Each structure stands twice: as C-alpha cells, then as structure tokens.
Amino acid sequence: MIDHSEDPNPDRPEPVKPGEEPFTVTGSTSPDAVAEKLLQGNYVLIGDKFSSGLKFLSELKKQVFGGADKKDFLAYREKRSQYHLASNRLLVPIRQNKIDLEKAPGIGWLKKLYPDIDDFLLPFPQVQGLNSSWQWYQKGIKYPVLENKLYPYYGTYFPTRFDHLYLFDYWLKKYAGSKSTALDIGTGCGVLAFKLLDRGFETVYATDINQNAITSVRDDAKRVGVEDRLKAWQSDLFQRIRQKTDLIVFNPPWLPGQKETGGLDTAIYYKPILFERFFDEARHHINDDGRIVFLFSNVARITEIEQEHPVESELSKNSRYIKVKLIKRKADRPSSKTKRRDNREGEYVELWELKLV
Template sequence: MSTAIQVQKPMPSTINDQITLFDRDTEKNPTIRILEAGKKVLISSFYSDGLLLLRTIKKHLFRTMPNETFREQREFRTAYQKLSNLVIIEIIDHNLAVKKAPSIGWLKKLYPDTADFFLTFPQVQGLNSSWQWFENGIKIPALRNKIHPYYGTYFPTRFEHLDLFDNWLKRYDGPKKTAIDVGIGSGILSFQLVQHGFQKVFGTDTNPNAIVGLKESMGTTKLSRKIALDHASLFGKFDKQTELIVFNPPWLPQSQNLDKIDEAIYYNDQLFPDFFAAAKQQLLPDGKLVIIFSNLAQITKTATQHPIEQELLSGGRFKLERCFKKRVKAASEKTDRDQHWRAEEEVELWILIEA
C-alpha cells in the first residue's frame, strides 16, 4: 500500500453493552423495530443470518414505502442504507467471527494494524464483492486484459459508452503524443488510449483508492511507463498543454454529501464550470476535448439543464465538432428496481474544439 496516499476504507463501528443479537431464530418484527429506533443489531451465528436480516429490512420497506419513480427509489435506498448500516458483524484476527463466512483479503490489506473490530454488514458485503472483483478481475469488452479495481473505486457495469469511445478512437487520426484522462477511476479510458497508440497518458483522480489501486495493478509493467498518475482534482500537476483531454464525468447531479466512490456518480454545481475553465487553458489550439455523458439526469427529471449543452450555449470557450449517441440496453430482469426510463436512455460522446 502506498505510504504517500491514504486509502479510504470503512470506519470500524462502535458498540455498547446493550447490543441486540440476531440469528435465524430471532423474531424479525421486533428486530426491525429495534433498528428503526436507531439501535444496532449484531449478527451472532451464521453469515447467512445477516443476509436474511437485510432481506427482511428490504421487504419491510417495500411494504411501507413507494418505490416506483426515480426520486422514490433514491428515498427508498436512503431508508434502506440507514437501517441496514445498523446491522453489524465482528471481525477477529482479520476474519469474520461467524460461521460459513467468506474470506476477505481486504480485512488484512486495509487494516494491517487492527485485527479485531466491528463493521456494518453492508460494509462487509461491499468488501467481499470488491475482493472478488480485485482478485479475479473484470472483463471489459473494449480491452484486451481484465481490470482489477481496487476497493472503493468505481468501475462500469454497462459498456455502451466505452464502445462509443473505442469506435471514435479507431477513426481518430490526430497526434497521439499525450492525452489527459480527468477522473481516471479504474483506468479503462486510459487503457483504451494506450491500446490505440497514445504514447503517454496523464490520469488524475480525487479518489485516493483509484490512484493506489492503479499503481499497484500496473506495477512495473509497460502500462506504468505509459500512464502517469496524480491524486488531484481536474488536471492536477500536469501543466503542459495536450492534444486530447478525455473526461467521463458523473452523470447525475448531487443530492447529498458524497463519499469518494459516489463522486464518480454524482456531480456538484461547480464541477463542470471549473472543468471547462481549466480545460480551456490545458488544451492545445488544435486539440480535442472528448466528454462521455448521458441523458440520464434529463429523463429521470433530476436535472433541468444539460451541463455540456449549457457550456456550448454560454461558455464561449468551445464549439461542437460532433456528438455521437447510443441507446443503452434494457435493464436486467434480475433487478428489483423499476427502470422503465432505460428505454429512453442514451450515452453520449461529445467532441469539442476551441471556439
């Protein structure tokens, strides 16, 4: 682990002597009332008991809350997070202290100096899933090799926007000396750039886990010589002008305080104005600004203005060269959310040049 950058990790939970124990034989309705009163519940026997209690919470909320519109689903998730994060589990010697629990390497990797502590059950679920992704890797259609996303680093689960970018790169005939990837995340866009012949890519991210994870996964490979990293916002320490700037910003406006992984999904009011102002200074006169976006905020009515369209109308810095759009695939039948708006969702690839 990098000593210069401190990774973000779940904060251990505190408990008191009045903790309520839960296993599969415990009465469920009284347990729900305990959680609604803001008191914590400890999973005490099997790992599957925690899964059972989370399903019980979800069923309870389905009975008591609407969950149809995009806004209602946000409120439902907030309520679920509030209750589920009162369900905790004990870690002893970097192992979950319940029967038939998964082995999670993050417990030792992220907490080398703390062997015994408590985490919420959703935090443990997140650590478990993330460990499997990190260990086994994730296949991305546009890349030759799997990615191994570090804990707390966003990675896409749909790929239409990556297909758009890959198709554009195949036709790109401009210089390929340098490019800057703002908000590099799990590194996919940078890997695509290198795969298509860019000599050097500079990547920044405000999420320390993204930078630490990429440094670790690239190691001393050829990629580590092709991709330079900086834990910083926007363009960080990379002050030289470049022929290509790539930006895959969050697609939804912020509605609450965010942690670092949520910053990959929700944008605040200043992100786009600050980005366009900085990009104006960073881009070479004949360079291109490539922004990957979506109409998700418009079709779910969480935003009234499209930030890229707004910049083109009033910013005076850039003009549109091309905009490519692609419909997304229908939502999985396995999801329990009503995502009817997906029929209208399009991903967008905006190519801007100097005005």
C-alpha cells in the first residue's frame, strides 16, 4: 500500500555555528544584561552551570511577556515568537554526547541523535526540549483509550488533552463498516492508529510528514508485537499511498499558522492549502463504501483568528463528500502537562464522518 522508497534520517536540533565568538556568561552575570544581549540579536554561551541558563531564560521571559494579556491570542502569539527567537540565541556546549556544564542532566538523545559530532553548541531551549522528551521517552505515556503505554521518540507530537481521543473511541465502538484496512494520516505518536488495532482493524497504515513520528510508531509497534499489522511511513499526506482503504482518519492541526512552520509546530498550526489538498487527495484513496473521519476543534473560531471551517467549506463548495455524522464533545481544561494557557472557554472538539458522493 505504501511506496517503499528509503526514509530520511530522524530530525534533530541543528548545532549552532555563530558567525563570531559568542559572549560567555556565568551565574554571576547580570540576568538583565544577558536578556538585553539576546533581544539585540547576540549569541550568548553559558560557561558554568546548567541552572544559570534557567535563570537567564526566566529573566528573558519577564522582559518579553511582562503583563501581556494571554486572552489576546494574536498579540500573545507574537510575544511567543519574539521569545522563541531570543531564547534560542542562548547556547549550551555539548562535548562527547554530554552537556558540558555543571549539574546538567544526562540526556540519552545526545548519543542517539548525534553519533557523528563530538563538540558543538545547541540552543538552551532545544536542550530543555531534548531533556523533557527523554523523560517522557523513558517513562512512557499511558493514554486512557489504550491498553499499552506509548514511548514517543524525540520530536514526535503527542496529545496532552484527551477529548478527541474519547470522541474517536466513542465513534469507533459504533463503527460497523469493513475493518480490513485503515489509514491514519498525520499519525504523530500513533495513538489513533493503535486504537484502530485495538478495535479490530486487520491492518493499519500510519503516515506523517515528520520522520521522527514514524520512528516512534515503528518502535512502539515492535514493543507491543504488532509491527506486522501497523505499518508506518514518512509521507506528506497521501504522497506515498498507492491503494485504497476502508477508513481514513485525519486529526489535523487546529490553528492556522501565521508564518512558515517547522518541527512540532506543523502538528499545531496548519498551512492555508492543507485541507484543500487533503480533501482533493482523499477521494482517490477511499473505497466506494469507505468512510473518512475528520477530527477538529472550534478553537480557531472562539479565539477569533479564523472563522472558516475546513469541513463546512468543503461540503458547501464541492460535491465530493456527504456528511454522514457529526458528533461533538465539550473540551476539558488544558492539561497541567501543556504550557498553553490561552483563552479557550467554550471550546469543543468535533468528529465528522464523511463518505463519497
């Protein structure tokens, strides 16, 4: 079902090569001065303790966000972008697959992802991300809709809110169609793909544009002994799909991107043509009596950054699909595991079931 051409190597945070020698700072350096240099576009290298980096980022965050109103979604996103650019100029030395700072955490990803480099610099926030990811990878994540834990590989999106998972499980319990094959587009950590197997699908194909997600799903499939039933491949939507299937599941990003996105942001922010491409391509990969399940949220509407709904727009403008069912679930408050705290009162998640005309 999949074009078996060679997959690319997993992504990793790219080492930084400043054009000139970065300013070296220590815990005794004024946090105000460090934040100012970062905001002015200078690279700064931490020279003593890992905790110094935490102190400098804390001060930078205060200067950037100040009293910013998190309910002003667009303005707050701009602040996040400014902080992202400045914070990634704060550098950490890496030597022989370890952080070369006092009292730094041990991060297994440094050995797994950088076997070819001995001495380099990484942005402090990227190192924090590697550390956090390594903790999740070691202990795993137990989802309420799955029997087995998942162990997301570095750079793999995994949900920290479960409303859409409950909604999908509710729909899947009542699904009475063929369970020969299913296709999970944009699989992320694979939670929906594994759920499809739990509910009796014989073979599930999972694709994602992010190769790290594919590595993650493949590893977890081997861990629980279902690698013969769950096949994961790197693909931009249906780019490498060659056959038709009984069910297509798509849980896309729920927010429009304001600029070019990369990394994990591609799992959160969508490009303008994403949905047009999906609906145009999906019809060539679904059996005549098959179904498409599209999971979405009204978050873009309630935050007033986008009023057009991708499924409503598709159904009103084209004659390719018919709505079979629409079910909704009120979203719970954000998990303590996510840093997002924007105003989402009144949010609900949706499951659209579609079929070909």
